[in-house]
Amino acid sequence: MLNLIRQGWRPLAVLILLFIIWELSVVVFDVPKWFLPAPSDIFTVGINEWTEYNQHVFATIELIIIGFIVGSLSGILVATLLHLIPVLRQSMYPLIILSQNIPIIVLAPLLVGWFGFGMLPKLIVITLVCFFPIAISLLGGLQQTDRDLRHYMLMAGATKRQMFWKLEWPSALPSLFSGLKISATYSVMGAVISEWLGANKGLGVYMTLASSSFRADRVFVAIFIIVFISLLFFMLIVWLEKRVIRWQASEKRNTNGSS
Amino acid sequence: MAHLDVKNISQSFGEQEVLEEINFSIDQGEFVSILGPSGSGKSTLFRIIGGIETPTSGDIVLNNESIKNQPGSVSYTPQSPSLFPWRSVLDNVLLGQEIQGKRDRDTALQMIDRAGLSDYADAYPYELSGGMKQRVSFIRSVLSPQPLILLDEPFSALDEFTRTDMQQWLLSMWEEHKRSIVFVTHNIEEALFLSDRIIILSNSPANIQREMSVSFERPRNEDLLLSHDFLEFKKEIYKEMRASHLPS
Ligand SMILES: Nc1ncnc2c1ncn2[C@@H]1O[C@H](COP(=O)(O)OP(=O)(O)OP(=O)(O)O)[C@@H](O)[C@H]1O
Ligand SMILES: [Mg+2]
Numbered sequence: 001m002l003n004l005i006r007q008g009w010r011p012l013a014v015l016i017l018l019f020i021i022w023e024l025s026v027v028v029f030d031v032p033k034w035f036l037p038a039p040s041d042i043f044t045v046g047i048n049e050w051t052e053y054n055q056h057v058f059a060t061i062e063l064i065i066i067g068f069i070v071g072s073l074s075g076i077l078v079a080t081l082l083h084l085i086p087v088l089r090q091s092m093y094p095l096i097i098l099s100q101n102i103p104i105i106v107l108a109p110l111l112v113g114w115f116g117f118g119m120l121p122k123l124i125v126i127t128l129v130c131f132f133p134i135a136i137s138l139l140g141g142l143q144q145t146d147r148d149l150r151h152y153m154l155m156a157g158a159t160k161r162q163m164f165w166k167l168e169w170p171s172a173l174p175s176l177f178s179g180l181k182i183s184a185t186y187s188v189m190g191a192v193i194s195e196w197l198g199a200n201k202g203l204g205v206y207m208t209l210a211s212s213s214f215r216a217d218r219v220f221v222a223i224f225i226i227v228f229i230s231l232l233f234f235m236l237i238v239w240l241e242k243r244v245i246r247w248q249a250s251e252k253r254n255t256n257g258s259s
Numbered sequence: 260m261a262h263l264d265v266k267n268i269s270q271s272f273g274e275q276e277v278l279e280e281i282n283f284s285i286d287q288g289e290f291v292s293i294l295g296p297s298g299s300g301k302s303t304l305f306r307i308i309g310g311i312e313t314p315t316s317g318d319i320v321l322n323n324e325s326i327k328n329q330p331g332s333v334s335y336t337p338q339s340p341s342l343f344p345w346r347s348v349l350d351n352v353l354l355g356q357e358i359q360g361k362r363d364r365d366t367a368l369q370m371i372d373r374a375g376l377s378d379y380a381d382a383y384p385y386e387l388s389g390g391m392k393q394r395v396s397f398i399r400s401v402l403s404p405q406p407l408i409l410l411d412e413p414f415s416a417l418d419e420f421t422r423t424d425m426q427q428w429l430l431s432m433w434e435e436h437k438r439s440i441v442f443v444t445h446n447i448e449e450a451l452f453l454s455d456r457i458i459i460l461s462n463s464p465a466n467i468q469r470e471m472s473v474s475f476e477r478p479r480n481e482d483l484l485l486s487h488d489f490l491e492f493k494k495e496i497y498k499e500m501r502a503s504h505l506p507s
Binding site for chain 2: 149155
């Protein structure tokens with residue numbers, strides 16, 4: 001915690017400075033509120049209207065959590081299968097990489113066409129968005145186990161199953177977590193985008209409504225909340241990573257030591 | 260009756276012939292060093308004995324049974340300590356047993372204690388020094404159920420004194436547990452100090468240049484390293500190896 005404060009105060013100071021400049025500019029140049037509201041206005045609206053818009057926040061968070069869980073589980077499952085079955089890997093891996101080049105946003109209208117405006121198309125969007133980073137990085141981790149450790153396991157007569165659970169899976173955990181961290185932020189973005197396409201609740205809806213009624217202040221409230229949720233979610237994964245990967249967390253702290 | 264028989268092992272990688280007609284045997288409880296220049300194929304030979312690499316020709320026999328291509332028959336310590344970073348010292352040491360079936364936690368703790376690592380039983384490998392890691396790695400080999408231990412240059416990354424300490428520790432462990440050990444090194448002194456017998460490999464392709472018995476009395480201690488006989492022996496081996504090692 002102390003570490004966080006020690007490292008975090010500089011960017012925080014810059015951020016506060018930016019807000020002050022922003023606030024002053026709005027006042028000095030007399031910018032109209034519908035064009036660019038001052039941070040203090042945004043803050044006031046955010047506090048005062050909380051009871052009106054909190055249902056949107058909770059709807060989005062729910063969507064993110066469900067989507068993230070489904071997306072990560074399928075990413076983990078697919079990476080594991082591709083790793084364990086070489087034929088599958090050789091035939092599917094290039095396709096997965098290729099499909100990553102399709103922007104999810106262009107798929108979204110199609111999904112709505114196919115599955116309607118319910119929860120399902122939104123979940124599919126988030127799942128797809130979360131799936132790739134996790135599948136790719138976990139597969140990378142599973143494939144790149146240390147050669148000497150591998151030789152040790154083989155010579156000791158390890159079965160394929162022991163090889164996976166005692167060597168490949170634990171050594172891929174750091175990669176899995178870097179995938180999870182990317183997906184955590186992607187899933188927030190995915191959720192908001194999927195709500196733009198049509199929903200009756202959620203931050204995406206709230207934003208669309210706000211911008212069509214020229215309430216820039218509400219748009220900014222939504223943006224700040226989205227950033228905050230992303231950050232929170234990211235920190236949750238980092239915290240989980242520290243709990244799970246204890247054999248490395250402290251190693252990174254004194255990187256200058258010999259290994 | 261030989262315990263391990265390495266019969267006519269040859270190995271090549273594409274055009275490059277690495278091992279040529281390697282023949283030797285190890286008796287029960289014997290400590291044998293294989294001495295050879297860097298890149299001569301010592302690790303390759305170990306991987307073949309360990310059953311994870313197929314030789315071009317020849318056979319490996321342990322207790323009258325062929326173990327060619329049969330992993331799990333010998334206990335092996337790779338060139339680097341190869342500890343599993345996510346396992347504590349205790350769990351690392353038990354890995355060999357775990358793979359073969361049963362864990363004997365109490366004996367493991369005793370051995371960790373004997374190695375002077377009792378405070379580190381729950382520590383992760385990154386918290387250990389190089390010498391400590393080597394000790395852990397060796398304990399893992401000793402605790403593994405296989406009767407033959409292969410050690411691939413375990414001390415090459417240590418300083419002189421740590422190295423001598425580790426060698427003495429290794430000898431005491433070996434004398435206590437009476438397992439057969441094949442020890443790979445390119446350090447002449449180390450081979451002399453530790454072994455009953457030394458097998459000298461020549462360079463590319465490696466074949467057995469000479470085999471020598473080392474009859475210094477056991478238990479051996481540091482003083483031996485500076486004795487006249489020891490140094491004479493070292494000189495002889497040095498000349499032998501130098502002759503075959505062409506300057507590059
Ligand atoms: N899988 C492989 N494919 C191709 N060449 C290999 C392979 N494994 C080993 N070699 C070659 O075989 C030779 C011997 O390698 P090896 O690692 O067995 O030597 P070494 O005696 O253990 O050396 P060092 O003392 O440096 O550890 C080297 O020239 C190496 O390039
Ligand atoms: Mg080697």
